[in-house]
Amino acid sequence: MERRKSGAARDRDTEGRARSARPRDGLGRPLPYGAPGVARQPEGVVRTPGATLAEAQRLLDAGLPFHAHEVFEDAWKSGPEAERELWRGLAQLAVGLTHAARGNARGGARLLRRGADRITEESTGPYGVDTAGLAVWARSLAARVESGAGPVDPVAESPRLTR
Known part of the structure; x- marks a missing residue:
């Protein structure tokens, strides 16, 4: 670990890039060191696209959307340029x-709508991705969390990625 001017240690990966070594919870929130x-x-x-979808679906079903x-x-960083908007969405x-799920209604709704807009630009739904169904799911969830429904259960709200 490297020390900053403030004297605090800074976590680094093997290539020297800053990386937080703090453990995270299932929603990606940092926990205290040692937890x-x-x-x-x-x-x-x-x-492969199929392996990406299978792994992501497994994680979503487990309540690990982060x-x-x-x-x-x-997938968006390594895939072909023509597919980047789909993976990014x-x-x-x-x-x-x-x-x-963290209770951030405003940020959650904004990202859900942004993702829905991005994937609906994909008219063909490659790899069996249910772009239309996902867009409906995302917009519906965005409206619910903005209405004050409170944090959502990421397992119960897990979408189906493919038809």
């Missing part, structure tokens, strides 16, 4: 669900 946390998703994993967002982020849906 048990949920294992993080490895970063930079290149998967982790599913990281899987989609890998799916990542925004997952992180929108994360914020809604």
Whole structure:
């Protein structure tokens, strides 16, 4: 670990990039050092589209939308340019669900709508992605959390990604 001018240690990965080593809960919130946390998703994993969807669905079904967002982020960063908006939109849906589950209605609704707008630009729904159904789900959830429904249960609200 490197020390900053303030004297506080700064976590670094093996390449020297700043990375927080604090454990995280299932919604990606930092926990105190030494607390048990949920294992993080490895970063930079290149998967096939089918493997990306399967892994993200597994994580969503387990109530880990923050982790599913990281899987989609890998796909958008490593996939073909023509598919980036789809993967980016799916990542925004997952992180929108994360914020809604954390009780952040405004941020959750904004990201859910942004993701819905992004994926509906994909007219064909590649890889069996139910873009129309996901857009309806996202907009409905956004309206509910904005209406004051409170934090949502990420397991109960887990969307189906494919038809």
